[in-house]
Amino acid sequence: MNLQSGTYYWPTTFPDAPSYPALEEDLSCDVLIIGGGSSGAQCAYYLADANLEVAVIEKSKIGSGSTSTNTALIQYSGEKMFTDMINTFGADYIERHLQLLKESINEIEAASKNVTIDCEFSRRDTLYSASCAEDVESLKKEYEFLKQHNCELSFLTKEEIEAKYPFSRDAAIYSYNDAEINPFRFTHALLDYAAQKGIRIYENTEMNGHHYDKELGKMIISTKSGHSIKARYIIFAAGYEGMEIKKEKKASFVSTYTVTTNPVDDLSEWYNRTLIWETARPYLFMRTTKDNRIIIGGLDDNTTYPEDRDSKLIHKKNKLIEEFNKMFPTIKVKPEYYLAAFYGGTLDGIPIIGKYEEYPNSYFLFAFGDNGTVYSQLLSKIIVKEIVKGNCPDLALYLQERPLLNKG
Numbered sequence: 001m002n003l004q005s006g007t008y009y010w011p012t013t014f015p016d017a018p019s020y021p022a023l024e025e026d027l028s029c030d031v032l033i034i035g036g037g038s039s040g041a042q043c044a045y046y047l048a049d050a051n052l053e054v055a056v057i058e059k060s061k062i063g064s065g066s067t068s069t070n071t072a073l074i075q076y077s078g079e080k081m082f083t084d085m086i087n088t089f090g091a092d093y094i095e096r097h098l099q100l101l102k103e104s105i106n107e108i109e110a111a112s113k114n115v116t117i118d119c120e121f122s123r124r125d126t127l128y129s130a131s132c133a134e135d136v137e138s139l140k141k142e143y144e145f146l147k148q149h150n151c152e153l154s155f156l157t158k159e160e161i162e163a164k165y166p167f168s169r170d171a172a173i174y175s176y177n178d179a180e181i182n183p184f185r186f187t188h189a190l191l192d193y194a195a196q197k198g199i200r201i202y203e204n205t206e207m208n209g210h211h212y213d214k215e216l217g218k219m220i221i222s223t224k225s226g227h228s229i230k231a232r233y234i235i236f237a238a239g240y241e242g243m244e245i246k247k248e249k250k251a252s253f254v255s256t257y258t259v260t261t262n263p264v265d266d267l268s269e270w271y272n273r274t275l276i277w278e279t280a281r282p283y284l285f286m287r288t289t290k291d292n293r294i295i296i297g298g299l300d301d302n303t304t305y306p307e308d309r310d311s312k313l314i315h316k317k318n319k320l321i322e323e324f325n326k327m328f329p330t331i332k333v334k335p336e337y338y339l340a341a342f343y344g345g346t347l348d349g350i351p352i353i354g355k356y357e358e359y360p361n362s363y364f365l366f367a368f369g370d371n372g373t374v375y376s377q378l379l380s381k382i383i384v385k386e387i388v389k390g391n392c393p394d395l396a397l398y399l400q401e402r403p404l405l406n407k408g
Contacts, residue, residue, distance in 0.1 A: 001241050002306035006339030008068045009260040010184035017188045022204040023227055029053040032231035037067040039237035039365045041187040042380035044194035050388045054199045059206035063187040066239045069341040071297050073275045073287055074179035076101035078371050080349030081142045104377040117189035120182035120290045124275050129169035131280035136171045143173045152176040164271040167327040180287050212360045233387050234362040240344050242364055251368055255309035256343040257316035258297040261333035284323055296320045313340045344368040351375040353398045
């Protein structure tokens with residue numbers, strides 16, 4: 001699957017990242033994680049202290065897939081407003097979902113402090129602005145719902161926004177204590193932690209087949225190098241490439257574009273270095289990095305053809321810089337890294353844990369959506385709890401069939 005093209009900033013921040021051998025023998029384990037990106041690493045982190053035999057296989061290098069293009073804005077709010085999702089799922093369902101998202105941000109912070117590799121985790125506030133006057137009412141409604149559920153935020157008027165920023169918007173939700181992270185370093189940090197606890201990690205080890213052995217009660221995965229891995233449980237944490245193994249009808253794809261600028265000397269005009277996004281769909285978003293670069297992303301395009309996606313990269317790069325210049329005219333930037341990538345979401349705005357008849361004892365982790373890192377943390381914890389404890393009541397919220405839909 002041709003996921004992305006262009007030049008990637010995150011791998012340059014960790015040129016001496018740990019590497020792992022390829023699998024060169026048959027293997028048997030309790031849990032096999034397929035995928036060495038962020039989702040696989042988060043699963044491995046939660047399994048590290050579970051007293052189980054665990055292995056991770058990655059077909060290329062750790063963090064080389066969508067992890068390298070992840071912009072890693074760590075937020076609980078997503079592109080579908082909670083107030084809209086209540087109409088589909090009911091209030092109890094969405095209240096629990098919101099609670100789990102907030103807990104997952106705290107879990108990401110705790111994990112970043114628990115590992116030895118610096119993940120560049122930093123708490124940041126978020127400015128979520130109305131892109132036009134017509135969006136103010138729905139934004140206010142969303143603010144009131146979040147406030148009612150103990151989220152730390154303020155509702156800013158046009159005058160208050162203009163007092164803080166060099167641009168103007170009709171209104172905005174200002175959320176406190178969201179965060180940002182370096183997703184490439186985070187992935188390596190979690191896998192390094194897991195490896196130190198005895199989890200076996202293999203790079204350049206690609207799955208090319210599977211079958212279920214009823215007698216053994218195990219899934220058997222074959223690799224391209226001719227080896228087999230027997231496992232009681234499989235976690236397919238292959239990101240968008242998991243769709244090549246099992247097509248999930250609730251997932252949908254678009255193309256998205258990102259620019260990472262040169263380091264900027266003076267960011268004093270950027271109030272609190274907030275994460276910035278908006279109500280427009282598709283939306284524009286911005287954040288800063290530890291070394292004072294600016295990541296600008298968005299301008300999503302409905303194409304799902306790699307050639308078409310890539311042909312628009314230069315135009316989109318220029319447009320992203322232009323949009324930034326409109327908002328921050330005195331911050332002079334030039335694009336140093338820019339990329340085009342597929343971006344997956346779900347039709348109903350809720351990430352998915354896929355459990356399918358033809359894959360016994362297996363879990364597909366589809367943390368699709370604009371909060372991929374947070375969704376991955378949430379789903380990883382649920383899947384691991386389900387495997388280790390035998391039951392996790394929250395699993396039903398995220399199964400592909402949504403069995404709790406409108407049942408509270």
